[in-house]
Each structure stands twice: as structure tokens, then as C-alpha cells.
Amino acid sequence: MTVLLMSLLVGLGAFAAGLLGALTGLGGGIVIVPLLTIAFGVDLRYAIGASLVSVIATSSGAAAAYVKEGYTNIRVGMLLEVATTIGALAGAYLAGWISPNAIAVVFAIVLLFTAIQSFRPHTEHLSDDSDRLALRLRLASDYPTPAGRHSYQVRNVPTGFGLMFLAGILSALLGIGSGVVKVLAMDRAMHLPFKVSTTTSNFMIGVTAAASAGVYLSRGYIDPVLALPVMIGVLSGALVGARVLTRAPTRALRLLFTIVVVVLAAEMLYKGVTGTV
């Protein structure tokens, strides 16, 4: 395949991933690595490098809007970025030690976990008061709702911090944003409102991915000619997705995306177990 044809096809695939990711709210980053390795036969390391770059682009692009609208909790994000960046650095070094086949198996597990999470209903886990550590760190804040600004409290910072360390490791190891784990840490463990959790997660993804992208750049995982169509494809797909969001049949798309994720998980698991990554 020529570079030109491959760039066009990879760009189209990445556009579809970005579009579906934005429309379903699940993020397209998680399907990029399986797409590149399974459909295009790209080496896992180049795929992870390209995916990380696209994750930084979409997260920064989306975060720009959310921060301005006042959803993002910058203090919570900043504090938890200590855990995600150290985790990402650990994950990037870990990636040099464990075999690509093992990485593929971990990837399959994370894909299946994402598919399951996408079908869980979102119930808020709000608390009436913050615990002592959250008070000392001044994490409680407010966010806009249709009925005006609503204040919220924060709890269980150490649990959230631990989960964020895990999110950082997974982000580096798999070249993904780990949004599912980040949202879990803030929404379930720390009792932040769901909308604050998703937007703060988005805000943190770029910094988390930048920590491992630095390592991967110097290791030669980031190929400019492969990473560019991935980045432009995912970014434009996500932008178009955000525009047509309100008119889209979300339930059907969510089902479609989940099926894609499960199929890719099965394929990654098969490749990992048979040692053919």
C-alpha cells in the first residue's frame, strides 16, 4: 500500500472512531490502537504512539470549551494529575519490559470493561458534606445546571488518587485516555457530579498522555507520517460529532459502538493469547 492510500484510509477510520466516540461520549481513542494493528497491520508500538498523539488533540480541543463553561474542577484535576502523570511515567517504562502479547491481553480486558460501563445507567453519587482531607485541599466547588449554579462536595480523595495512578499506567501502556477509569474515580469514589467528572477527566487526559508521549517520542514510537492522519481524523470526527450531537440517535450508536468494541476486544484477546501481536 502506498503512503498516500494508507494515509487516506487511516484518516477515514480515525474520523469514524472520533465521530462515534463523540456521539456516544465514550471517546474514540480506545479503538485506534486495535484498528491500526488489526486492520492495517501496524506494529503495536507505532500504533500506541499515534493513538496517544490523537488523544492529546481531542482532549485539549474539547477541554477548551468545557473549562470556559465552568464545568471543569481545575483544583481536582491538578491534584489528581500528580497521580496520573507519575502513573503514566511508570506505565511507559513498564511498556518497555512486558511483551506486546501481554499488552494486547490487557487491552482486551480494558475494552470489555469499557463496553460494560457504557451500559450502566448514570446515577449521581453526591454527598452533603466534604470529608476532612477534601476540605483541606479546598476541592468542593459548583457547576452550571439549567437551574443555575449548583454546589457540590468531595470525599474519598485517597481512593480517587489510587484509581488515577492506575488510569495513568493504563493510558501509557495502551495509548488511550483512560477516561472510563478517570470518571469512575471522580464520580463513584469522590462523589463529584457526573458532568464535572467527565469534563475534568477530559481536562486531565492531555496532561496524562503528554507525560508518556515524551518518553515514546524519544524511543521512536511516534512516526510523523502515521500519527498525522490519525490525529486529524480523530480530531475532525470529534468536532463533527459535537456539532450533530443533539440530532443523533444516541442509543443505537451506543449499541453499534459497543459491538465494535467487543469485536475488537475478542480479536486483541485472540492475538495476545496465540502470541501473534
Place this chain on the structure above:
Amino acid sequence: METERWSDDRVEQVVGNLLRIGVLVAAAVAVAGGIAVLVQHGMRQADYGTFTGEAAEFTSIGGIVRGVLALDSRAVVQLGLVLLIATPIARVVFSLVAFLLQRDRLYVVITSIVLAVLLFSLVFGGG
């Protein structure tokens, strides 16, 4: 005075603009280089099936700058990608300045730790 001028709201507006401009500039540089890459190398065979690592020209900031000065289109794309990686780092630098102006000592320390980890990965990442 300074703490009033740098309210959390104001910081949010600046951070939002910083992220938007960073992504736009990075994408513009990378796309400009990408068009040149496709014109010059578009008919070559693509081979990403085996990992060989990138040439030194694409793995360090010094190498990339030398490549750009030598008008290598792939180095221009890589420069765009490095600007993209630098965008969230620039956001952390700005947050540090904002917390300093707000005299928020606790968050100055927290932000400094994040920045130190990021700089460590950029400087010693290959080692």
C-alpha cells in the same frame, strides 16, 4: 489586587484559550508538513508492520529543529506533533503562574510536582 484580577473564572477563560490556540497552531503546522510529505513521499510503500524506531531526526527536539531547518517535510509534521504534546504542558505552566498570583501555596506545590514529572519525561524520557 493581583489575587482579585486572577479570579478562578478569569483563569478558566485563559486556560480555555491557551488549549484552543495550542491545538490549532499544532494542527496547522502538522498539516502543512503533511501535505508536503504526501507530495514528496506519497507514492512510496508504507511499512509500519515491523518496529524499527524513528531516526534520531524525529526523536529529540534538537533533531526535529535541525530537520525543519533542513526543510525535511516529515520533521515539520513532527514539530507540529511536539507542539501538540507541549500544549497541555503549557497549560500546567500557566496554572502554576496563576496559583502563584493567587498566593495559593498548596496548589503552587501540587502544580510544581506535575510540571516536574512532565519535564522529567521530556528530558530523561529516552533513558
